[in-house]
Amino acid sequence: MSGLVARLIAGCARNRVLTLLGVAAGLALGVQAVREIRLDAIPDLSDVQVIVSAEWPGRGPDLVEDQVTTPVSSALLSAPRVRSVRGQSFFGLSLVYVIFEDGTDLYWARSRVLEYMDTAKTHLPEGVTPAIGPDATGVGWVFEYALVDRSGRNDLAELRSLQDWTLRYALASVPGVAEVASVGGFVRQYQVQVDPERLRAYGIPLRDVVEAVRGSNQDAGGGVIEVAEHEQVIRSQGYVKSLGDLENVPLRSDARGAPVLVRDVATVAFGPDVRRGLVELDGEGEAVGGIVVMRWGENALAVIDAVKARIESLRASLPPGVEIVTTYDRSGLIRAAVGTLRRTLLEEMAVVSLVILVFLLHARSALIPILVIPIGISLAFVPMLYQGLNANIMSLGGIAVAIGAMVDAAIIVVENAHRRLESWETSGRPGDRTGVIVGAMQEVGPSIFFALLVITVSFMPIFALTGTEGRLFKPLAFTKTWAMGFAAVLSVTLTPALASLLIRGRIRGEHDNPLNRWLVRGYAPVVRWVVRRRGLVVAGALLLLATAVPPFLELGSEFMPPLNEGTLLYMPTAPPGIAVSEASRVLQLMDRELHTLPEVERVFGKIGRAETPTDPAPLSMVETVVQLAPRERWRPGLTWESLVGELDRKLRYPGMPNLWWMPIQTRTEMLATGVRSQLGVKVFGDDVDQVERVASAVAAALRAVPGTRNAFAERATGAFYLDVRTDRARAARYGVRIEDVNSAVETAVGGLADRRGPRPLRDPGPLRTRLSQRPRCRRQRARSDVEQRAGATARAGGAPLHARAGHDPQRGRQGGRARRGRRRGPRHRRLRRAREAVRRRQRRAPRGHAPRVGRPVRVLRARESAAPARGAGHARAGRAAPLPEHALGRGDGDRPAGRPLLARRRHLAVVRARLRPLGRGLGGTDRAGRARRADGRRDALVSAGGLARAL
Numbered sequence: 018m019s020g021l022v023a024r025l026i027a028g029c030a031r032n033r034v035l036t037l038l039g040v041a042a043g044l045a046l047g048v049q050a051v052r053e054i055r056l057d058a059i060p061d062l063s064d065v066q067v068i069v070s071a072e073w074p075g076r077g078p079d080l081v082e083d084q085v086t087t088p089v090s091s092a093l094l095s096a097p098r099v100r101s102v103r104g105q106s107f108f109g110l111s112l113v114y115v116i117f118e119d120g121t122d123l124y125w126a127r128s129r130v131l132e133y134m135d136t137a138k139t140h141l142p143e144g145v146t147p148a149i150g151p152d153a154t155g156v157g158w159v160f161e162y163a164l165v166d167r168s169g170r171n172d173l174a175e176l177r178s179l180q181d182w183t184l185r186y187a188l189a190s191v192p193g194v195a196e197v198a199s200v201g202g203f204v205r206q207y208q209v210q211v212d213p214e215r216l217r218a219y220g221i222p223l224r225d226v227v228e229a230v231r232g233s234n235q236d237a238g239g240g241v242i243e244v245a246e247h248e249q250v251i252r253s254q255g256y257v258k259s260l261g262d263l264e265n266v267p268l269r270s271d272a273r274g275a276p277v278l279v280r281d282v283a284t285v286a287f288g289p290d291v292r293r294g295l296v297e298l299d300g301e302g303e304a305v306g307g308i309v310v311m312r313w314g315e316n317a318l319a320v321i322d323a324v325k326a327r328i329e330s331l332r333a334s335l336p337p338g339v340e341i342v343t344t345y346d347r348s349g350l351i352r353a354a355v356g357t358l359r360r361t362l363l364e365e366m367a368v369v370s371l372v373i374l375v376f377l378l379h380a381r382s383a384l385i386p387i388l389v390i391p392i393g394i395s396l397a398f399v400p401m402l403y404q405g406l407n408a409n410i411m412s413l414g415g416i417a418v419a420i421g422a423m424v425d426a427a428i429i430v431v432e433n434a435h436r437r438l439e440s441w442e443t444s445g446r447p448g449d450r451t452g453v454i455v456g457a458m459q460e461v462g463p464s465i466f467f468a469l470l471v472i473t474v475s476f477m478p479i480f481a482l483t484g485t486e487g488r489l490f491k492p493l494a495f496t497k498t499w500a501m502g503f504a505a506v507l508s509v510t511l512t513p514a515l516a517s518l519l520i521r522g523r524i525r526g527e528h529d530n531p532l533n534r535w536l537v538r539g540y541a542p543v544v545r546w547v548v549r550r551r552g553l554v555v556a557g558a559l560l561l562l563a564t565a566v567p568p569f570l571e572l573g574s575e576f577m578p579p580l581n582e583g584t585l586l587y588m589p590t591a592p593p594g595i596a597v598s599e600a601s602r603v604l605q606l607m608d609r610e611l612h613t614l615p616e617v618e619r620v621f622g623k624i625g626r627a628e629t630p631t632d633p634a635p636l637s638m639v640e641t642v643v644q645l646a647p648r649e650r651w652r653p654g655l656t657w658e659s660l661v662g663e664l665d666r667k668l669r670y671p672g673m674p675n676l677w678w679m680p681i682q683t684r685t686e687m688l689a690t691g692v693r694s695q696l697g698v699k700v701f702g703d704d705v706d707q708v709e710r711v712a713s714a715v716a717a718a719l720r721a722v723p724g725t726r727n728a729f730a731e732r733a734t735g736a737f738y739l740d741v742r743t744d745r746a747r748a749a750r751y752g753v754r755i756e757d758v759n760s761a762v763e764t765a766v767g768g769l770a771d772r773r774g775p776r777p778l779r780d781p782g783p784l785r786t787r788l789s790q791r792p793r794c795r796r797q798r799a800r801s802d803v804e805q806r807a808g809a810t811a812r813a814g815g816a817p818l819h820a821r822a823g824h825d826p827q828r829g830r831q832g833g834r835a836r837r838g839r840r841r842g843p844r845h846r847r848l849r850r851a852r853e854a855v856r857r858r859q860r861r862a863p864r865g866h867a868p869r870v871g872r873p874v875r876v877l878r879a880r881e882s883a884a885p886a887r888g889a890g891h892a893r894a895g896r897a898a899p900l901p902e903h904a905l906g907r908g909d910g911d912r913p914a915g916r917p918l919l920a921r922r923r924h925l926a927v928v929r930a931r932l933r934p935l936g937r938g939l940g941g942t943d944r945a946g947r948a949r950r951a952d953g954r955r956d957a958l959v960s961a962g963g964l965a966r967a968l
Contacts, residue, residue: 022462022463022466022509023459023462023463025509025510026455026458026459026462026509026513027455027459027513029509029510029511029513029514030451030454030455030458030513030514030516030517031451031455031517032514033514033517033518036510036511036513036514037511037514039510040392040507040510040511040514043392043396043399044392044395044396046396046399047392047394047395047396047397047398047399048395050395050398050399050401050402051395051398053402054316054398054401054402054406054407054408055314055315055316055317055318055319055407055408056316056317056318056319056351056355056407056408056409057316057317057318057351057407057408057409058317058347058350058351058354058409058410058580058582058681059354059409059410059411059580059681059685060407060409060411060412060488060489060492061154061156061313061407061488062156062485062488062489062685063154063155063156064100064116064117064119065116065117065118065119065120065121065122065123065126066114066115066116066117066154066155067114067115067117067123067126067127067130067149067150068112068113068114068115068149068150068151068630068631069089069093069112069113069115069130069134069147069148069149069150069630070110070111070112070113070147070148070150070630071085071089071110071111071113071141071145071146071147071148072109072110072111072145073085073109073110073111073142073144073145074109074291074767074770075109075763075767076108076109077108077738078106078107078108078736079106081106081107081108081109081110081111082104082106082111084141084142084145085106085111085141085142085145085147086104086105086106086111086112086113087104088137088140088141089104089111089113089134089137089141089147090102090103090104090113091137092133092134092136092137092140093113093115093130093133093134093137095133096115096129096130096132096133097129098117098118098121098126098129099115099116099117099118100116100117100118101116102114102115102116103116105633107293107626107633107635108293109293110293111147112630112633113147115130119483119484119487119488123152123313123314124152127149127152130149131149134147134149150629150630150631151195151196151310151312151629151630151631152195152312152313153195153196153310153311153312153313153631154313154631155631155684156681156684156685157195157310157311157312157313157631158308158309158310158311158345158631158680158684159309159310159311159317159320159321159347159348160308160309160320160321160324160325160343160345160346160347160348161306161307161308161309161343161344161345161346161621161642162306162307162309162328162341162342162343162344163296163298163304163305163306163307163341163342163344163621164176164179164180164184164202164304164305164306164307164339164340164341164342165298165301165304165305165339165340165342166336166338166339166340167301167338167340168337168338169338170336170337170338171336171338171339172203173201173202173203173303173304173305174202174203174204174205174287174289175336176202176304176305176339177199177201177202177203177204177205177305178205179305179335179336179339180199180202180305180307181199181204183331183334184197184307184328184331184341185197185199185307187327187331188307188309188324188327188328191320191323191324191327192315192320192323193311193312193315193316193319193320193323194309194310194311194312194320194324195310195311195312195313196310196629196631197307197308197309197310198307198308198310198627198628198629198631198632199305199306199307199627199628200294200295200296200305200306200307200308200623200625200626200627200628201294201295201296201297201303201304201305201306201623202295202303202304202305203289203290203292204289204290204292205287205288205289205290206287206288206289206290206770207257207260207263207285207287208285208286208287208288208768209226209230209263209279209283209284209285210283210284210285210286210288211223211226211282211283211765212282212283212284213765215281215282215283216282219268219269219271219277219281219282221268221269221277221282223761223764223765224760224764225268225269226268226279226282226283227764227769229266229267229268229279230263230266230279233255233257233262233263233266234255234256234257235255235256236252236253236254236255236256237252237253237255238250238251238252238253239251239252239253260285260286260287263279263285264278264279264280264285265278265279265280266278266279268281268282290770291767292597292625293597293625293626293636294623294624294625294626294627294628294632294634294636295597295600295601295604295623295624295625296621296622296623296624297601297604297605297608297621297622297623298342298344298608298619298620298621298622299608299609299612299619299620300605300606300607300608300609300610300611300612300620301605301609302605303601303605304342306344306621306623306627308627308629308632309321309324310629310631314405316407317347317348317351317407318348318351318352321346321347321348321351322348325343325346325348328341342619344619344621344642344644345584345621345642345644345680347680347681349583350582350583350584350681353583354409354410354580355408355409355413358410358413358414358417359413361417362394362413362416362417362420365417365420365421366387366390366391366420369386369387369390369420369421369424370383370386370387373386373387373424373428373431375532376530376532376533377431377432377435378525378529378530379435379520379522379524379525381519381520381521381522382431382434382435382516382519382520384515384519385427385430385431385512385515385516385519385520386424386427386428386431388511388515389423389424389426389427389504389507389508389511389512390420390423390424392503392507392511393423393500393503393504393507394416394420394500396499396503397416397496397499397500397503400495400499401495401496401499404495406492406495406496407492409492410580411489411490411492411493412492412493412495412496413496414493414496415492415493415494415495415496415497415498415500416496416497416500418493418497419496419497419500419501419504420500422469422472422501422504423500423501423504424504425465425468425469426465426466426468426469426504426505426507426508426512427507427508427512429461429465430457430458430461430462430465430508430512430513430516431516431520433457433458433460433461434453434454434457434458434516434520435520435524435525435527436457436527437453437454437456437457437460438450438453438454438457438520438524439524441453442524451517454516454517454520455513455517458512458513458516462508462509462513463509465508466505466508466509469501469504469505469508470502470505472501473498473501473502473505474498476493476494476497476498479491479493479494480494580679580681580682581657581679582679582680582681582682583645584642584643584644584645584679584680585642585643585645585661585664585677585678585679586640586641586642586643586677586678586679586680586683587607587611587622587639587640587641587643587664587668587675587676587677588638588639588640588641588676588677588678588683589607589639589668589670589673589674589675589676590637590638590639590673590674590676590729590731591603591624591636591637591638591639591672591673592637592672592673593635593637593736594637594736594737595636595637597625597636600624600625600636601624603624603670603673604622604624604639604641605622607622607639607641607668607670608620608621608622608641610667610668611641611643611664611667611668614660614663614664614667615646615650615651615652616645616646616650616651616652616655616660617643617644617645617646618644618645618646619642619643619644620641620642620643620644621641621642621644622639622640622641622642623639623640623641623642624636624637624638624639624640625638639673642680643664645660661677664677665677665727674727674728674729675727676727698712698715698719700712700715709730712730712731713730715730716728716729716730741758741762743755743758
């Protein structure tokens with residue numbers, strides 16, 4: 018092998034032109050790769066992930082999890098190469114995250130998810146259609162902006178229409194953009210506000226109004242006919258285009274034959290859709306925001322530049338008074354990070370070149386190692402480009418690490434050539450000068466080549482890293498390996514060619530250089546003393562090593578060194594169940610306080626979620642981007658830590674603990690750990706109350722730890738519910754089914770949306786029908802409002818809601834999480850224990866009631882006043898309430914106590930509901946291992962064969 022390397026050195030030295038042409042071609046490829054390589058601040062640490070989202074408007078997190086999240090998660094568990102499946106359930110929204118194994122192609126994974134979603138659709142409720150999310154990652158939020166109108170000519174609804182129907186589509190067409198998400202403002206709707214008193218007066222059920230409105234908002238086609246040798250397409254146009262079209266929709270005719278129109282029983286107007294997120298700018302009030310999500314694998318800097326160019330081209334077409342304000346721009350960070358490394362590389366090259374020139378005292382010889390550095394770095398970008406690696410602080414850091422070793426070979430070759438030429442000069446110049454140089458290079462070239470190869474493979478263990486660690490450190494290892502590998506190749510190809518071409522003229526010996534003489538004169542005595550007292554030197558070295566052990570043990574550890582992004586992310590957590598109006602008020606106060614500091618240039622606050630599957634934020638999560646002014650404009654002596662401390666002291670809101678991070682760091686940590694802070698403690702348990710107490714105690718203890726700015730326990734419970742519980746016996750007297758009650762509640766309170774119809778530019782939006790709004794400032798008024806509105810009519814001449822059902826305020830969770838298709842909670846236990854407990858409770862039942870225990874029924878959970886906590890991806894089970902003494906066997910006039918129900922599936926729902934408190938008291942779960950929530954309102958007993966009535 019050494020002979021082969023020696024022959025290669027000789028061939029390249031004697032064929033300089035061919036060697037230089039080959040290197041020039043490689044350099045051209047390297048320069049092209051440098052221009053085309055993707056740029057970003059840090060590596061993308063996210064997994065290969067596909068997001069499935071499904072909307073079910075108006076439904077609570079419990080129902081969404083049971084009916085949507087669980088079926089979709091279960092169906093995707095069996096997909097190939099799936100590592101884990103995580104589900105999150107919110108109000109009206111289900112998000113399922115499918116995590117694939119490392120190395121899986123993203124688009125192959127998306128196609129597999131689409132295939133398995135076809136199976137899941139058959140198990141979903143009517144009207145729920147799951148959709149696959151954008152081909153982006155959690156760190157793809159590269160650009161954010163806000164639409165404002167300080168002139169007052171356009172309101173939030175008009176700004177939102179401008180965002181949805183102009184800007185969003187214009188920016189989505191930019192290459193590399195996966196999605197443009199809208200947030201904030203008001204989505205305009207045609208709203209039909211039905212008056213319940215007028216409905217009663219005309220005897221028209223609410224269902225007829227809904228069907229009439231839907232039937233009056235549609236188009237149809239009648240085929241084609243031939244007229245005068247021309248084909249004419251028949252169209253029946255009936256889409257709603259104005260408020261008058263809705264007002265004139267006929268409902269029925271009265272006794273005199275006069276039509277009853279929608280305007281006779283309702284008010285038709287424009288109104289806003291339900292909001293689950295809003296944004297605010299600089300404490301001046303609400304605005305409309307847009308989030309540009311970059312497609313996976315794209316060049317972040319190029320995408321941002323293209324987006325900004327498109328925005329500049331759109332400014333001229335904006336309505337008068339409307340401004341587009343940039344609220345987050347990652348391009349500055351990318352340029353700063355890449356620029357810092359570029360400057361560092363240039364400084365290293367300059368220092369290395371200066372040292373070589375000083376020690377060799379031969380300018381042309383110094384050019385050899387100086388030229389090797391940029392050529393080797395350029396060639397390293399070629400495999401980086403085809404590997405899909407991007408240029409970031411980690412990958413460029415690998416090149417910085419390799420620079421010192423890259424020039425070693427060239428320096429040694431040049432120095433040896435100088436020594437041989439010096440001997441050649443003193444001996445009278447026998448033979449050819451080129452032959453002397455080639456012989457000098459062949460003498461040390463093979464050894465240097467293999468030494469560089471050893472250094473090249475020194476980072477091989479890093480390639481064994483997997484997961485997040487591998488994605489973080491592999492770019493550094495790859496770039497360092499490629500740089501060292503090309504340096505080794507250049508040491509036996511380009512260096513011989515340049516040496517034979519440039520090493521000419523007078524060559525100074527080592528002793529002719531004054532600096533060399535001084536260094537040798539100082540170094541030689543030290544070496545002699547060390548060799549004579551080697552035992553003492555070794556003992557001193559060990560002692561010195563021992564003194565380094567205590568500091569080493571005190572060193573902290575961190576997954577990734579912090580990167581000062583120049584932008585802060587303020588993330589307080591609001592109490593669960595906060596209303597949208599209160600959230601808007603608090604967010605504006607926070608932003609106004611932040612904007613008072615001179616170091617703060619822009620404040621863009623967001624609470625709730627944007628309309629994108631990549632944002633799983635509940636309404637209680639605040640994400641405020643704080644853009645800081647350049648350091649030159651800061652107050653003298655103010656540091657980053659002192660600024661954050663001042664902001665933290667300035668914003669103190671009761672029940673809303675502060676959290677200060679940076680945008681990329683936040684999303685990176687949340688992707689890796691699921692925790693919104695650098696340190697987190699997970700508390701597990703079966704009893705939700707105990708888990709809450711322990712979590713609060715842990716947070717209180719951690720606040721006293723030195724270096725802790727804030728510690729808080731996440732609250733996944735505490736959302737407010739107003740439950741409508743149908744009394745089946747009373748409803749049966751009026752001939753009203755559960756479906757009728759549910760339809761009345763859904764339509765009258767929440768409203769039914771009809772999203773059909775043309776959507777022209779700045780269209781008011783979908784159509785929604787519901788009963789008229791009433792002011793609700795107290796809980797009693799809220800209950801009365803639901804009662805009056807939902808009880809208007811389920812059928813013509815139906816009874817009020819309070820005659821058929823009861824309603825009761827409850828506390829519950831604001832969202833849910835699941836993993837691998839099931840909720841996380843206590844382990845599965847045998848149901849035999851539950852049956853024995855049932856028998857024990859039967860003995861305490863009132864005399865004359867003897868319910869039987871039949872086949873086991875799965876023990877499920879339901880809501881209770883203290884709902885289970887859902888923290889860190891796990892479900893927390895609740896505590897069952899004690900069994901009321903009247904729960905078993907109490908009868909009424911409609912049905913005798915203890916009357917058995919038919920053992921059918923539709924009755925098992927009642928059985929499950931009454932077993933929930935008992936199941937939670939025993940810690941039982943269903944057969945799938947999913948812990949359900951406990952219902953603290955009533956208890957009941959249970960059997961498919963005999964059920965004591967407790968309703």
